[in-house]
Amino acid sequence: MKQIEQFEELTELRKKRVNRRNFLVGAGTAGAATVLAGCSSNAASPVAPIVPATPAYSDNDLLNFALNLEYLEAEFYLYAATGSGLTSADTGGTGTGGATNTGGASLKVTGLTTAQQNILNEIAYDEQSHVRFLRSALGSAAVAKPALDLTFFAPLAVAAGVPGATATGATAFSPFTSFNTFLLGAFIFEDVGVTAYHGAAPLITAAGVKAGLLGAAAGILAVEAYHAAYARTTLTAISIAAGDPTLINTANLISTLRATLGGGNEKPLTFPNANIATTASAPASPVYASSIVAADSNALAFARNTDQVHHIVYGSATVGVSKGGFFPNGTNSIFSTTTT
Amino acid sequence: MASTETKVLDEIIASRRAMILGGSALAGLLLTKQAKAAATVTSYTDADVLNFALNLEYLEANFYYLAAFGTTIDVANAASTAVGAPVITLSATVGTKGTVAHKANPQVPFTLEAVAAYAVETAIEEAKHVAFLTGALGSAAVAQPQIDLTGGASYPATAAWNTLATAAGVAGGVFDPFASDAFFLLGAYVFEDVGVTAYHGAAPLLTNIANVSPAAGILAVEAYHAGLIRTTLNAIDTDGSLAGITNSISMLRSTLSLAANGGKNLAGGTTPDDFGIMPQTVNLGGTSAQATQLVDADANVLAFARNTTQVLNIVTGGGATTAGTKATGVFFPAGLNGLFS
Numbered sequence: 219m220k221q222i223e224q225f226e227e228l229t230e231l232r233k234k235r236v237n238r239r240n241f242l243v244g245a246g247t248a249g250a251a252t253v254l255a256g257c258s259s260n261a262a263s264p265v266a267p268i269v270p271a272t273p274a275y276s277d278n279d280l281l282n283f284a285l286n287l288e289y290l291e292a293e294f295y296l297y298a299a300t301g302s303g304l305t306s307a308d309t310g311g312t313g314t315g316g317a318t319n320t321g322g323a324s325l326k327v328t329g330l331t332t333a334q335q336n337i338l339n340e341i342a343y344d345e346q347s348h349v350r351f352l353r354s355a356l357g358s359a360a361v362a363k364p365a366l367d368l369t370f371f372a373p374l375a376v377a378a379g380v381p382g383a384t385a386t387g388a389t390a391f392s393p394f395t396s397f398n399t400f401l402l403g404a405f406i407f408e409d410v411g412v413t414a415y416h417g418a419a420p421l422i423t424a425a426g427v428k429a430g431l432l433g434a435a436a437g438i439l440a441v442e443a444y445h446a447a448y449a450r451t452t453l454t455a456i457s458i459a460a461g462d463p464t465l466i467n468t469a470n471l472i473s474t475l476r477a478t479l480g481g482g483n484e485k486p487l488t489f490p491n492a493n494i495a496t497t498a499s500a501p502a503s504p505v506y507a508s509s510i511v512a513a514d515s516n517a518l519a520f521a522r523n524t525d526q527v528h529h530i531v532y533g534s535a536t537v538g539v540s541k542g543g544f545f546p547n548g549t550n551s552i553f554s555t556t557t558t
Numbered sequence: 559m560a561s562t563e564t565k566v567l568d569e570i571i572a573s574r575r576a577m578i579l580g581g582s583a584l585a586g587l588l589l590t591k592q593a594k595a596a597a598t599v600t601s602y603t604d605a606d607v608l609n610f611a612l613n614l615e616y617l618e619a620n621f622y623y624l625a626a627f628g629t630t631i632d633v634a635n636a637a638s639t640a641v642g643a644p645v646i647t648l649s650a651t652v653g654t655k656g657t658v659a660h661k662a663n664p665q666v667p668f669t670l671e672a673v674a675a676y677a678v679e680t681a682i683e684e685a686k687h688v689a690f691l692t693g694a695l696g697s698a699a700v701a702q703p704q705i706d707l708t709g710g711a712s713y714p715a716t717a718a719w720n721t722l723a724t725a726a727g728v729a730g731g732v733f734d735p736f737a738s739d740a741f742f743l744l745g746a747y748v749f750e751d752v753g754v755t756a757y758h759g760a761a762p763l764l765t766n767i768a769n770v771s772p773a774a775g776i777l778a779v780e781a782y783h784a785g786l787i788r789t790t791l792n793a794i795d796t797d798g799s800l801a802g803i804t805n806s807i808s809m810l811r812s813t814l815s816l817a818a819n820g821g822k823n824l825a826g827g828t829t830p831d832d833f834g835i836m837p838q839t840v841n842l843g844g845t846s847a848q849a850t851q852l853v854d855a856d857a858n859v860l861a862f863a864r865n866t867t868q869v870l871n872i873v874t875g876g877g878a879t880t881a882g883t884k885a886t887g888v889f890f891p892a893g894l895n896g897l898f899s
Contacts, residue, residue, distance in 0.1 A: 296842060305843045333792075333850075336837065340849035343840035347859035412778050419761075420770040427762055436761045436774060437860025440754050440781040444853040444861075447785025451676075455793060458672045490675035507641060507679035508672070511782040517686035518775030519782070 277426035279552050280418050282361045283524055284438070285352040286549040287414055289363040290531065291407050292349045293318050295342035297368060298393070298400055299335070301326030308349055309363035311356075313550030316365025325368065325394040334397050341404070341445055348438055355434070361550035370544050371403060374533055378475040380468055398465060401453050405469050408446035409512050409520075410476065410530055413483055415439035416521035443519065450510045454487055463489035479529040483520035485512045524553035532556075602897055604769050607760050609652075609700045609896035610866050611776070612691045614756060614873065616702045617889055618749050619646070619688045620658045622681035624707060625735070625742050626674070628665030630658045631685050637665065641678055644685050648702050650692050653895025656704025661712070664736045673739045673790065680746070680783055687776055694772075700895035706888070710734030718888045721875055722748065726806040740800060746787045747804055751832065751854045752811065752872055753780035758863040759824060781861065788852045792835050805834030808854070811872050815864055818871035818878050824863050831862045866898040 293303045301324045309315065327338065353360040375383040375391030383391040393403025419435045426432065450469075457466045470486040477484040488509040513519050522530075529535050533543030540555035541548035548554040619631045627638040631646040638645070648655065668674035692699040709719020711732045723733035735745025757777035764770055791800050812830035816823060823831040833854055840849045855861050864872075871878035875888035886893040893899050 299847075300842050300845065302843055332848075336848050336850045337852065339840060339842060339847040340838075340852060342842055343847075343849055344853055344855070344859045346842065351858040351860065416771070416774050416778055419774045420767055430762075432770070433758070433762045433863055434860055436758050436777060437855070437858075437863065439774060439778055440758060440861035441853050441855055441859055443778040443781030444785035444788070444855075447782040448789045448852055450782075451786045451789040452793070454675075455672050455790070458675070488675075490671070490678075506675065507682055508675035510676065510679060510786045511683055511779050513683065513775070513779050513782075515686075516690040516775075517683040517779055518690070518772055519778030521771060521775065 275421075275552055277423055277431055278356060278359045280421055280435075281352055281356050281431070282359070283549070283551045283553050284415065284418065284435075285349065285356065285361060286364060286545070286551055287411060287527070287531070288345060288348045288352060290366055290544055291411065292342070292345035293363075293366055294368060294393075294403065294407065295338065295345050297325035298327050298403070299338035299342040304346065304349065304363065308346070308353065311353070311360040311362035311550075312358075313361040314364065314547065315362035316547055318363075318366040319369055319546070321369040323394075327394050327397065327400050330397055337448070338400070341448070344441060344445065348441070351434075351438075355431075364545055364550045365547045367544055367546045370533065371406070374406070374472075374475070374543070377533065378471040380471055398456065401449055401456075402465070402469055402472065404445070404449040405453060406472055406476075408442060408449050409473075409484070410480070410522075410527060411442035412439065412446050412512070413480070413520045413522035414524075414527045415442060416519055417523050417527070446512065447510055450487060450512070454490075454508055454510065457489055476530050479533070479535050480522055480526040481529075483522055483526070485509055485514075485520075523558075524551075525556040525558045528553065528556050602763075604764050604766050605695055605698045606897040607763050607866075608691055608695060608769070608773075609698070610869075610894070610898040611757065611760060611773075612688065612695065612700055613703060613890070613894040613896065613899075614749075614753060614869070615684060615687045615691060617705055617873070618753065619681065619684035620660075620705055621707055621735075621745065621749065622677060622684050624658075624660050624664040625666045625745070626677040626681040628663060630660075631688065641682070643678070643682050644689060646685055646688050646692075650695075650699035650701045652698065652700045653703065654892060655701035656892055658702075658705045658707060660707045661710065661734070661736060664707075666736050666739070666742045668739055668742075670739045670794070673743065676786055676790065677742065680786070683779060683783070687779070690772075690776075703890055703895045704892035706891050707735075710737065718875075718891075719745070721888050722810070725875060726803075726810040728803055728806055740791075740794065743787055743791050743794075744800070744803055744807070746783070747791065748807055750780060750784035750787050751808075752864075752869060754784050754854070755815075755831070755862045755864040756866075756869040758861055759865050759869070784854065785852060788835050788854070792850055792852060795835075798836075801835045801837075803834075805836050808832040808834040814872045814876055815868040817876070818868045819865065824865060824868070825856070831856075831864065870894065870898065 296303050303318050371393050372390035373385050376385050380391055382389055393399045415435055415438055419432060419439060422432045453465050453469050457463050466487045466489050473484045473486050490506040490508045531544045532539050537556060537558060623629055623631045627635060627643060629635040629638055632648050634645045706718040708717040713720055715724060715731060719733040719735060720731060724731040735741050757773060757780055761770060761773050761777060764773060791804060795801055812832040815831050822828055833851055835851050838849050838851045840847055867878055870885045873889050874885040877887035878885035884893045884899055
C-alpha cells in the first residue's frame with residue numbers, strides 16, 4: 219500500500235516536472251552569480267553557504283548525515299558485487315537500526331566479465347571504506363544503519379518515466395540484472411553523493427576544519443566524483459560504441475527526476491556526434507562535447523543542501539517528508555525531516 | 559593498543575600538522591625574500607591560494623585546447639568555434655606573462671569518437687575554470703606564465719614531455735601526448751590527479767568560508783576528469799601496458815611529492831601518495847577480491863591531498879626542492895606566477 223502511494227506521488231511529480239530548459243537556465247544564472255569572495259575589490263557579493271533549515275547542528279550531525287548516504291551506497295554496491303551487504307561490525311550505532319530489504323532474491327549481478335566484476339568490487343570496497351572511516355571518526359556518536367529498501371529502484375524508474383518499466387513484476391526495473399542496469403543504478407547515487415558532500419563541506423565549523431574534517435570531507439567528495447565519472451563515462455562510451463543513445467536517454471530520465479526532487483542541480487548526459495575533425499582549419503562536421511562532468515555554467519560541480527538530498531533519496535518532493543524511498547523509516551539524522 | 563578511532567584521529571592530527579609545517583616552510587620561503595614582512599608568519603591570502611590554482615588551470619586548459627582544437631585558449635579557430643568553446647582573453651597582468659610552446663598542428667588525430675568528445679568537453683570546462691578564477695580574482699589575477707607543452711622525437715630531451723618521460727622511464731625518453739588517443743589520455747592522466755590533490759590540499763587553507771564551496775566545486779570537477787581519464791584508459795587497455803605506464807607516472811609524481819615534503823606524504827607517512835590503474839586486491843566483508851583502481855586514494859579511500867610545494871615540485875619536475883628559490887622546469891620553464899612559486 220505504502221509503495222503504491224509512493225509510486226503515485228512520484229508519477230504525479232513526473233507530470234508536473236519542471237520544464238528542462240527553465241531549470242537549466244535557472245541553474246546557469248545561479249552559477250553565474252557565484253563569485254569567489256574576498257579576492258579582489260572587483261568581487262561581487264559572496265556565495266551564500268548552503269544552510270539547512272534545521273537551526274542547530276554539529277559537525278557530528280553532518281558526518282552522520284553523510285554516513286546514512288554511505289550506508290545506502292555501500293549496501294547497493296556490496297549486494298551487487300557479492301550478494302551480501304555490510305557485516306554487522308559495520309552497521310551498529312545510535313538511533314534505530316534496520317534491515318535492508320532486498321526483495322528476497324539474490325542481488326549479485328550475474329553474467330559480468332571479469333573486468334566488469336572488478337569494477338563492482340572496487341566501488342563496493344571504496345564505499346565500505348567510507349562507512350568505516352566515518353564510523354571511526356564518529357566513534358560512539360556514529361548512527362546505526364537505518365532500514366534500507368533496495369527494491370525502490372522499480373518505482374523510481376516508473377516515476378522517471380523509463381519506457382516499459384513497471385512498479386512490480388518481471389518488467390520492474392532492477393539495477394541488479396545486468397551490467398547496464400547496474401550502471402544506471404550507480405548513476406542514480408553517485409552524482410547525488412557529490413552534491414551532498416559539496417553542500418555539506420562549507421558547513422563544517424572552524425574547529426572541525428582545524429581538526430581535518432574539511433580535508434576528509436573533500437577527500438570523500440573527490441572519490442564520489444571519481445565514481446560518478448566512472449558511471450557517466452561508461453554509460454556514454456557504451457552508447458557511442460553501440461551507436462544507440464537508449465542508455466543515455468534512460469539515465470537522463472533519472473537525471474530529470476532528480477532535478478525535480480533535488481532543486482535542479484543536474485546536467486544531462488549527451489550523445490556526442492563526434493565526427494572527428496582531423497584538421498584544425500576544416501572540421502568535417504561539428505564535434506560535440508560529451509557531458510561526463512555534472513557542473514554549472516562555470517564548470518563548478520553542483521551542491522545540494524540536506525533537504526534536497528533527502529527529497530531525492532526519499533523519492534518525494536513533499537515539504538516535511540521524513541521517510542520513504544530508499545529509507546523506509548527515514549535517515550538516522552537530525553536532518554531526516556525536510557523543512558523546505 | 560590504539561583503536562581504529564585513535565588511529566584516525568592521529569592521522570588527522572598528523573595531516574594537520576604536516577599542513578601547518580608546510581605552511582611554515584612556505585612562510586619561511588617568503589620571509590627570505592621579503593624580510594620586512596617578518597611579522598606576518600602565515601602571510602598568504604585566499605587570493606594567493608587561488609592564483610596558485612589559476613597557474614595550473616592555464617596549463618590544463620591550454621593542453622586540452624591544443625589537443626581538441628589545435629589552438630591555444632586565447633585564439634579561436636574553426637574547430638573551437640564549431641563547438642562554441644570560449645576564447646579566453648589573457649588580460650591578467652600580475653607576474654610575467656608568457657606564451658605556450660607547442661608543436662605545429664597539435665590537434666590529436668583521434669580515432670575514438672568518445673575520446674574526441676571527452677577532449678572537447680574537458681577543454682571547455684578547464685577554460686571555464688580559467689575564466690572563473692580570473693574573473694573572481696579580478697585585478698589580483700596572475701598572468702598566464704610561460705608554458706612548455708612540447709615533446710616527442712623531433713624535440714630535444716629537455717622538452718617538457720620528454721623530460722617527464724625520461725624521469726618516468728617511459729617510451730624511450732620521448733613522449734608526444736598529441737600523437738594518438740592513448741597518448742592524449744596519458745598526457746591528461748599526468749595532470750588530472752594532480753589537480754585533485756592540489757585543490758584538496760588547498761581547500762582547508764582558505765580562510766573565507768564563502769570560497770570553500772567554489773573550490774570544492776572545482777575539486778569535484780577535477781575528480782570527474784580524473785575519473786573519466788582513468789576509466790577510459792582502463793577500458794582501452796587490452797594488455798596492461800597502459801596501466802604500467804600510469805604506474806610509472808604515479809610513482810614519479812609520488813617521488814616528487816614526497817621529496818618536496820621531507821620524504822613524507824601530507825598525512826605524515828612515507829607511503830606513496832599516488833597510484834596508477836594497476837589492479838588491486840581488496841577485502842569485501844571479510845572476503846578478498848580482485849578490483850580495478852579507478853580511484854586514486856589512500857587506505858581510507860579518501861583522495862590524496864598535497865601542499866603547494868609538493869604540487870609545485872611535480873609540475874616543475876623537481877624544481878621546488880630548494881626552499882627560497884623560484885621553482886622552474888618542465889611545464890613551467892620560467893616558473894609560476896604568484897606567491898606560491
